[in-house]
């Protein structure tokens with residue numbers, strides 16, 4: 001689609017939206033006229049700019065990358081008021097790639113370019129860049145709020161910091177979290193968490209129909225319980241039959257925080273100047289998370305002092321508390337960030353995985369057979385038999401491809417980069433849409449079909465060698481990759497094996513997706529869990 005037609009289709013869409021709204025509100029009517037006039041003027045300006053840019057023969061730069069028309073100052077943020085729903089941003093990107101091709105430019109406030117990529121070659125180029133300190137754009141609202149609270153935060157935290165400061169935090173706070181030793185120690189705890197989670201499913205379901213309503217809430221409680229077990233080395237009872245007020249408060253706050261981050265990101269940043277409702281929602285959720293987890297940390301710290309215990313499961317907690325040369329505010333913030341990072345991400349990931357198993361009964365049957373073959377007397381799989389469960393890992397990998405919770409990897413380019421058609425400048429924000437690229441038939445045959453077999457090599461082992469290594473990256477890539485990756489991969493294997501061993505999983509209807517900064521299941525997600533007949 002050329003620029004003129006894209007401008008006109010944008011105008012048409014905006015106008016159509018306005019006409020639709022006009023019957024309800026005369027103010028919006030005036031707004032619609034103003035927006036229309038502004039768009040016409042700007043389209044003229046854009047067209048001239050486009051012609052100037054095409055000055056013959058020279059390689060194209062990011063100024064030439066196609067995309068929705070950008071208004072002065074607010075860039076393309078109008079899209080999320082007029083064309084796309086804020087909870088369906090993922091559909092917005094699908095639409096933009098359809099309209100403009102595999103590379104699309106949006107413009108953030110002050111017309112800062114944000115380039116989205118769907119071509120495998122371009123994504124690989126960005127993610128392969130040999131960077132010492134890879135830069136990911138910070139969540140602005142977190143950075144803004146944390147900078148205003150020096151009493152609590154000495155910096156923006158591991159997730160949002162850049163450069164040497166990021167590297168210092170990463171190397172001092174995460175080695176124990178990612179070590180093989182920690183995974184070995186946590187394995188028995190994960191097995192008992194999975195047993196408790198199965199019991200919770202059993203008690204939460206309707207006795208006659210087997211329906212578990214709002215499964216996503218149970219899945220988030222699992223994320224919270226397991227993150228606390230990993231980071232604090234303690235089981236805190238979030239999987240008890242009746243959810244306690246603390247778990248509920250925390251789960252609600254985490255969901256609100258993701259939504260408020262999304263709303264502030266995709267809307268105009270008025271919140272930087274006046275406290276808008278999304279900013280207030282963000283602050284309230286951030287404060288709740290801080291207060292609740294901070295209390296847990298204080299208790300755990302006290303317990304440590306009282307007992308001087310350093311048994312195996314508290315290794316991560318101790319390693320953070322004792323990290324040399326790190327400000328105590330950084331330690332507390334890291335513990336809080338690590339626990340919070342594992343709640344919603346884990347919850348969404350498990351809902352997606354079970355949904356795909358429910359909708360693909362053949363794969364579920366094959367997985368059940370594998371588990372039956374590997375388990376001794378119906379016991380949960382131990383670490384040795386889990387290592388043999390190749391189809392189990394293939395199912396998890398395939399669910400990461402078809403429905404990941406993180407649909408793209410974001411980077412700020414450190415140096416100028418020549419992509420297939422355009423040269424992008426250092427400093428450009430790039431979104432690598434790995435999920436949408438993974439659903440393209442040119443990258444995976446029958447890409448929309450859930451097919452764990454694609455990850456099984458000829459010798460029967462689960463392997464990713466023949467698949468594109470920079471597309472199925474649910475935990476990101478390179479030095480900034482998620483430090484929870486190893487733990488989550490292990491946890492998903494343990495949990496999925498036990499659920500499939502005990503229940504036949506079905507799903508009521510079709511799962512709808514929401515965009516909450518992550519991909520999330522639209523609530524309620526109602527699974528049907530039937531006991532398997534003993535064999």
Ligand code: HEM
Pocket residue numbers: 136158159160170177227337338339341342343345346349405406409410474475476477478479480481482483484485487488
């Ligand atoms: C299913 C669960 C999870 C998913 C899908 C997930 C996904 C991700 C992704 C995509 C990134 C960005 C990586 C990049 O930019 O290359 C990330 C970063 C991060 N994750 Fe996770 N994550 C999960 C669980 C966890 C857990 C359990 C923890 C805590 C132990 C955690 C802590 C973090 C931290 C601290 C970062 C920032 C790392 C850095 O910038 O150096 N995540 N995660």
